[in-house]
Amino acid sequence: MMDKRVNTLAEAVAPIQDGASIMIGGFGSSGIPFGLIDALLEHGAGELTVISNNAGAGETGIAKLLKGGRVAKVICSYPRSPGSIWFEKRYEADEIELEVVPQGTLAERIRAAGAGIGGFLTPTGYGTLLAEGKETRVIDGRGYVMEAPLHADFALLRAERGDPWGNLSYHGTARNFNPVMATGARHSIAEVRHVSSDPLAPESVVTPGIFVQSVVEYGVRP
């Protein structure tokens, strides 16, 4: 029988090496795999490229990785949130590289990577700073920007329920980037509040298990 369950957070993040690119699910306080991030910090990998909507706030989650000096580059849509002190500190000291991507373009670039699409034309950002240097097209009088797929070595996800096959479902607004990131990374690791040994009901599966390489139970909800 297929069984993607691993026993500990440490075991789940063990394959992550220095210089890896890592998608991290979440938006604001919702859907962030806090347990996996703590384990990654403990694990010690550095020079990471972090792909996430935000760049952490306070002293938890991505902010912890930034504080620990583990991040070389952040790709996100909204780095500046109330309390994003560690991002601001590293940015002002020129210790990290920042790539700002419009939020929908970020999601779609990840989707393209996961879906085998070589790039796409979006009207988002046309004529703005964020389109500078990019190929553009005018179609039926409307301007579009060519955007490239965004792949990653790993994705760290947070889900509500999971099963040994890697199937996942989510709670409330904690879904956000998690399902699309599961598809865009070569190795997706899910921190799940309740892992059952029985399969999830097929109708309730949001992320099909094919997109998930390992599942670890982490019962704490922040």
Next chain:
Amino acid sequence: MNRLSDSALAARVAFDIPDGAYVNLGIGKPTHVSAYVPEGREVIYHSENGILGVGPTPPEGEEDVEMIDASKRYITTAPGASFFEHSDSFAMMRGGHLDIAVLGAYQVAENGDLANWATLDQKFPPAVGGAMDLVVGVPKIFVMMQHTNRDGSPKLLRKCTYPLTGLGVVSRVYTDLAVLDVTSEGFRLVELTKGNSLTDVQAVTEATIHA
């Protein structure tokens, strides 16, 4: 000059949101608009982080960190609500499925250009969020803002000086002093806050206001 309070401005915007509309409210002041939509209208609120049907703030003690809106405020669900992932959420925005978005702005130009994501201050890290996706996809973009900056300098300009969010995207501007439509000729006056004259409002507006 007579100035609308923030709540009166929110109520003025809310008056123009019709029954049955799918609406995205930007972070900050626009989030207050929902409190003033006239009774009897059902408006479905979209939040970019993956919910259609944002309900009221939960009672104290019932907050759930996995139930928030784009402003990171605690929310509940309204009847008929749904959750979805980011690609679907932005398909709703970019794909023209929403009816109205209400956004704040640093500057609006007479051709409808909008600047609301970055200033010229280089040490301030830029943060765009979902603004650029919203403005290209939502048919009606309502801007809600103070008519001038704190120092009195104009925000309604012939041409924006800050980095643009979108080109020619604004439909209507609601300020504490007036309501203006963006037309092919530029800003057209819809109404003045009670007691103000067009001459007074024009004096604090760089772009021409057509009567």
